Amino acid sequence: MNGQKIIDQYLRLESQNTRGDLGKAIAEAVSNYSPADLKKMQWNFSGKVRNINPIYRRMLEKSVNSHLSETREKIRLMKQQGSFSFMKEPLPEDAKQFWRMAAADCSSGDPEKDRIRFLKYLLAGFCIFVMNIPPHPVGMPFPGGDKVQLIDEIYYCPVRTKAGDVDSALCPFCPARQTPEIGYLKPPRDGNTRRKQEFIKDTYEHHHFNG
DSSP: OOHHHHHHHHHHHHTOOBHHHHHHHHHHHHTTOOHHHHHHHHHHHHHHTTTSOHHHHHHHHHHHHHHHHHHHHHHHHHHHHTGGGGOOOBOOTHHHHHHHHHHHHTOSSOHHHHHHHHHHHHHHHIIIIISOSOSSOTTOBOTTSOBOEEETTEEEETTTTTOTTSTTOSGGGOOOEEOSSOOTTOOOTTOOHHHHHHHHHHHHHHSSOOO
16 A cells, blocks of 8 residues: 555545444455554554563553454454444544544655554544444553453543643544543652653553554
């Protein structure tokens, strides 16, 4: 998929109005990727978290990599079964903003890097706007023991409101609610504003499955 084709895909994704139509468009775009492309995305993620605690890293890699594979397979099956044709609910207005953000983030000038990163947005966009679920899987661990949870059909994430200042964050679009009264993301004791912002940014970047 070259740069122009990615742009064409963005324009098509942004123009969709229902969950089902977006699902069809995403499925078509995802079909351009091979299992090897997904594996490369998973390797890229592993490279980003290579310097964190080994035990936690293995848990995180298992959770994220499994989620990516399962999401890709879910898209394939729903397309095959014609499921998208029955999804007539309108998309939220911020769906267009999501794809504009994705277009900007995948314009580095490195075609291969942009192509793999685009896959991240396709899978995340499918979760958020087609399935109305968080782009990070239920059970995904965060430092301190907190996890993405599903309780009484409501999703909760310990970092839902913590990454608003991070470029290309998926959090503002995520349907999950902020996990209440958690001890996660406590900034350095007596830290100044800059140190607190750096702490949040560093933690977010280590646990966000960028491709």
